[in-house]
Amino acid sequence: MNPYVRDRITRKLETLNDERLYQVLDYVEFLESKYAEKPAPVANVFQRFTDGVEDTLRAGGLAVGTVSEAMGFLNKAVGVLNNVAQTTKTVATDVVSAAKTAADQIGAPPPGGAPTGSTPANPPSAAAQAAPDGAPPAPPTAPPSAPGSNPT
Incomplete structure (x- = not known):
């Protein structure tokens, strides 16, 4: 324009x-x-609402002064609601940002798995790892004796 x-x-x-x-x-x-x-x-939801109320009041045959006064009050209320909506959006953004920062600081694990570089608490024995599927694990063997010692 x-x-x-x-x-x-x-x-x-x-x-x-x-x-x-x-x-x-x-x-x-x-x-x-x-x-x-x-x-x-496209008007926001509050503006569409106030426009609808104004059109309804005018169609109802109310005096122009009454419609203008009512719309003044309604516009003040809409201003308050817009401020509340904006503040809520800002707070939500701040909460998400703080949560992301906290997760980064404590080293939260990636979603869906264990942290990288971790080892299982009870690793399987070498014999259990070497056993073929379905076969029982091999019995443990005695540790080798030291040289020069008598095994009996």
Whole structure:
């Protein structure tokens, strides 16, 4: 949008009362529905809600001043809710970051397995490792005797 045209329109709109501004809004929405060259930006859930409430109040035949006052209160509430949502998102991001940092500092094992470089607590004996599948392990053998000693 051309910023000069937008500023000029804004200056002209500031001279109108709320009733005329709603007429301008209706006309702009009509023009948008007929001639828009690109889709309007998607409003967040809070903005869509307030727009719906405003349209409902206007369709109900309430006075323009009443609608404007109600929308002022509603917009303040939406501002608070937006701040709460942003703060919640920031806190969640901080918690995830702190958890990742803590996991890195304590050397947490990689997901799904034992840490690399670890050894089993009870390694199998050499005889059990050498036995073929299904065969019983070989009996333990006596340690070799020292040279010069008598085995009996």
